[in-house]
Amino acid sequence: MPYLVHSEEDRASMLESIGVQSMDDLLVDIPQSLRIGSLDLPDGLSEYETMSQIASLAARNRVFPDRLTFRGGGVYRRFIPAAVAAVTSKPEFYTAYTPYQPEASQGTLQAIFEFQTLIAELTALDVANASLYDGATAVAEAAMMAHIHTGRNEVMVSGYLHPEYVEVLRAFCDGRGIKVRKGTEPGPKTAAVIFQQPDFLGLLVDAKTLTENAHAAGALAIACVDPISLAILSPPGEYGADIAVGEGQQLGLSPSYGGPHVGFISCRRELVRRLPGRLIGIAHDKQGRRGFVLALSAREQHIRREKASSNICTNHSLCALAASVYMTYMGPKGLRQVAEVSFKRAHVLAERLAALPGWEPAFPDRQFVNEFPMRVPKASAVVRKLARKGILGPIEVQRWFRELKGVVTFTCTEVNDARALDELLAALEA
């Protein structure tokens, strides 16, 4: 069976019709010195041989079970109900690329509309878009909104924002001449104050005060939030944040080596024309029939060109669909249960860990939801020891923050059952 669509005859006929002798004649503009003579590739394999080889490579991966994973840092193991895959694997959703005649795809638009509605409700803000790539780009896009809205050229990162989000933020800001500053005192040049709730270490921040300080300086407040935590914490709209962003992986997506995930962004009504990406609205036709339509397209790059707040044209729509199904399936009560169980388990774990000799909470006066920092003797040794016993242990955060030497962050979710906690403690005590 041929895997390449063009036969020798096809190629010969194409070369002839453009008047060259061989494929090499198409490459005459590339100097000989830059060409690779030949590639040292193995011979072709049969399907069976290929599968065997890949399976043996895959067997070398170290896979930690969800229940024995106590590591978060932005990506979390959570239970994903079968309903999620049942919907996302429907070919109508699974195979369709971004519809370029959007109004023809009412089902896709309705799914996006529902995602927007759920995110707006969860964050208690007026409007959410069709989603972004991930939490990191959502933070950066929000910063661009603030920069254009205020006409100011500095964004302030307050507290422990995910260090990889900060890297992406810097990458976006560099090109636009925007300064990224760390601090807690916004000034007259500050377009936005960005904070994470709970922060990268899992600790709760004083979101209300941070928001008020931003507003007092004429800056916007951007809250980067954990969507599950919003079931038990005050949502950004309630404490006055202008823009809420976050990573939606926890809403029905597996960690998948870090992606694709889904970012979300929502804002106050007054900022909607700065909101990047696709936005779906509801309209009614002359007969009063409901239709889902693209809304406020003139904000977008294909119309507003360089004046648009973003050049984002796409998103991870299937991931957003998974998040919609998850949120709908769980409902407000289910989400709350998930958040509460995770909260309780994490607090039990924190207490048990603090009883280990030499271990102590890194910030004993601070509150947390389901991720928390501990100061431990020999952090690297702890992580290695646990890995040997089949447990994916905490994150050593000193990798990013020098002042946090010896600090590791543990995470607990509903998948870390009581026995898993016992196993973790036994492994640490051994």
Added chain:
Amino acid sequence: MADRRYTKTHEWVVVDGKTVTVGITDFAQSQLGDVVFLELPSTGRKLALRESFGVVESVKAASDLYSPVAGRVTAVNDKLTVNPELVNSDPYGDGWILKLELAGDLPPDLLDEAAYKQVTEASAH
């Protein structure tokens, strides 16, 4: 109105002493189609000559607005927030956009009606 003057970028101005009223021309609104939104500056903002001060968004395009004179914004037409279509229905009246307090002299290249008509006829072809 005899004293209405125009720019090549399709804004109009009416000057009354130091006060300059600014809008977009009938030709501009007809080219844009139904106006659905205007993004306007706040009062007090100082605008340089030909500075982009806002955006007019129609069902088919988003276009920048340029200040025809240098001056300070003294008033913004609030009615346009709720009824942006006034720009279509009455571009020289209720569809005015801004009032500016003129800083310095009027720029010499403002067009009279006849000269502006030539501009629109040229761009219509």
